Amino acid sequence: xxxxxxxxxxxxxxxxxxxxxxxxxxxxxxxxxxxxxxGQKLLARRxxxxxxxxxxxxxxxxxxxxxxxxxxxxxxxxxWRNVADGLYAMPEDWRANPLSELRRAVxxxxxxxxxxxxxxxxxxxxxxxxVPSEHYPRYYLQNFHFQSDGYLSEASAERYDHQVEVLFGxxxxxxxxxxxxxxxxxxxxxxxxxGAKLLDVGCGTGSFLREVKRNHPRLRVTxxxxxxxxLAVAGRRLSxxxxxxxxxxxxxAMPFETASFxxxxxxxxxxxxxxxxxxxxxxxxxxxxxPEGTLILVDSLQTGDVPAYDTLLDFFPAAFHEPYYASYLxxxxxxxxxxxxxxxxxxxxxxxxxxxxxxPA
Numbered sequence: 146x147x148x149x150x151x152x153x154x155x156x157x158x159x160x161x162x163x164x165x166x167x168x169x170x171x172x173x174x175x176x177x178x179x180x181x182x183x184g185q186k187l188l189a190r191r192x193x194x195x196x197x198x199x200x201x202x203x204x205x206x207x208x209x210x211x212x213x214x215x216x217x218x219x220x221x222x223x224x225w226r227n228v229a230d231g232l233y234a235m236p237e238d239w240r241a242n243p244l245s246e247l248r249r250a251v252x253x254x255x256x257x258x259x260x261x262x263x264x265x266x267x268x269x270x271x272x273x274x275x276v277p278s279e280h281y282p283r284y285y286l287q288n289f290h291f292q293s294d295g296y297l298s299e300a301s302a303e304r305y306d307h308q309v310e311v312l313f314g315x316x317x318x319x320x321x322x323x324x325x326x327x328x329x330x331x332x333x334x335x336x337x338x339x340g341a342k343l344l345d346v347g348c349g350t351g352s353f354l355r356e357v358k359r360n361h362p363r364l365r366v367t368x369x370x371x372x373x374x375x376l377a378v379a380g381r382r383l384s385x386x387x388x389x390x391x392x393x394x395x396x397x398a399m400p401f402e403t404a405s406f407x408x409x410x411x412x413x414x415x416x417x418x419x420x421x422x423x424x425x426x427x428x429x430x431x432x433x434x435x436p437e438g439t440l441i442l443v444d445s446l447q448t449g450d451v452p453a454y455d456t457l458l459d460f461f462p463a464a465f466h467e468p469y470y471a472s473y474l475x476x477x478x479x480x481x482x483x484x485x486x487x488x489x490x491x492x493x494x495x496x497x498x499x500x501x502x503x504x505p506a
Contacts, residue, residue, distance in 0.1 A: 163229045171228065174238050175221050175319070182315035185250060189311065192254075193261055196464045205456040212453060217316050220495040224319045233325040233360045238318060249307040256293055256304065263291040264466070271466055273297065282395060284419050284469070285371060291466045296349075302374040306350055312465070313496065320497040321353050321412055324443045325360060327490055327501035331408050331439035332361065339363025341407040344433065346396050346426070347414035351379025353443075357410075358386040367406070371395050397425035404435045412443045413497075416473040423473075424481065431485040431504070440486055440502040443494075448474045450498060478502075 294301040348368030462470040486502035
């Protein structure tokens with residue numbers, strides 16, 4: 146049976162489908178973003194001491210800059226095709242306030258010295274010690290990415306999205322948006338449209354949920370995260386919409402009833418979970434997902450997805466303090482969610498992978 150196709154609506158601009166002018170605006174906005182964030186990435190690299198390549202990686206080739214740029218361009222081209230095909234709305238990237246962006250850049254570079262001290266200093270400095278440990282699981286008390294305060298301060302929450310965009314050279318938002326494609330398919334398959342309920346596990350500052358609500362404003366969404374400061378930013382980011390709930394709790398112990406959600410999403414969470422917690426979170430997702438529900442994951446590439454990137458992936462945890470990343474690279478997600486969920490689709494998006502799983506009736 147052919148898959149039902151929803152009527153395109155998200156990409157309508159002033160009542161019209163995307164035009165040549167819209168494409169020009171999109172390309173100009175993305176070129177400006179790539180230049181802005183890639184420039185900061187290059188400057189940060191110049192201001193930082195290089196991290197020594199681990200002995201086990203010496204002699205292996207890193208991907209060439211040309212290859213990285215080509216693949217980055219491909220995800221932007223896919224992003225535009227999705228907009229032009231009516232799969233989701235024109236992104237808001239071009240609406241950024243220049244003064245706000247400049248302030249974020251100044252803040253990013255002001256914090257760079259502290260990041261460098263952790264990167265090249267005592268490994269004990271990579272663990273948060275001045276927070277109430279009884280409130281947070283031990284694995285969470287990491288200065289992930291060497292960022293100041295981990296995920297547990299207002300300053301970190303305000304700085305996070307800018308840091309991530311610099312890390313990916315301006316491509317982070319475009320990679321996240323690729324999850325809107327299987328989301329749209331899931332809503333069509335559910336037949337519930339605005340009546341469906343979505344849970345975003347590890348919602349952080351709400352960047353993905355904002356895209357969800359821009360495209361599906363009637364959809365009931367719940368964001369779950371363990372960081373109160375990050376949820377505060379998410380609350381402001383989602384304040385334009387109703388049918389939004391934000392919950393502070395651990396993903397491995399979700400405070401929701403069984404079979405509560407039609408769709409569960411998780412964006413860049415699983416690579417920051419130790420293996421035991423990863424399995425507990427997978428079990429909780431299976432518990433709260435309804436029959437014939439859909440799980441959508443966006444996370445890093447894994448070993449073998451793009452062989453030319455394997456050395457870069459192996460180097461990433463040393464360069465950016467991702468203590469559980471090595472185990473993530475080897476994780477078998479089909480087995481992790483088996484037999485409760487079956488993988489439906491998998492697509493690569495630059496340095497990320499988008500996977501969709503479905504539960505049986």
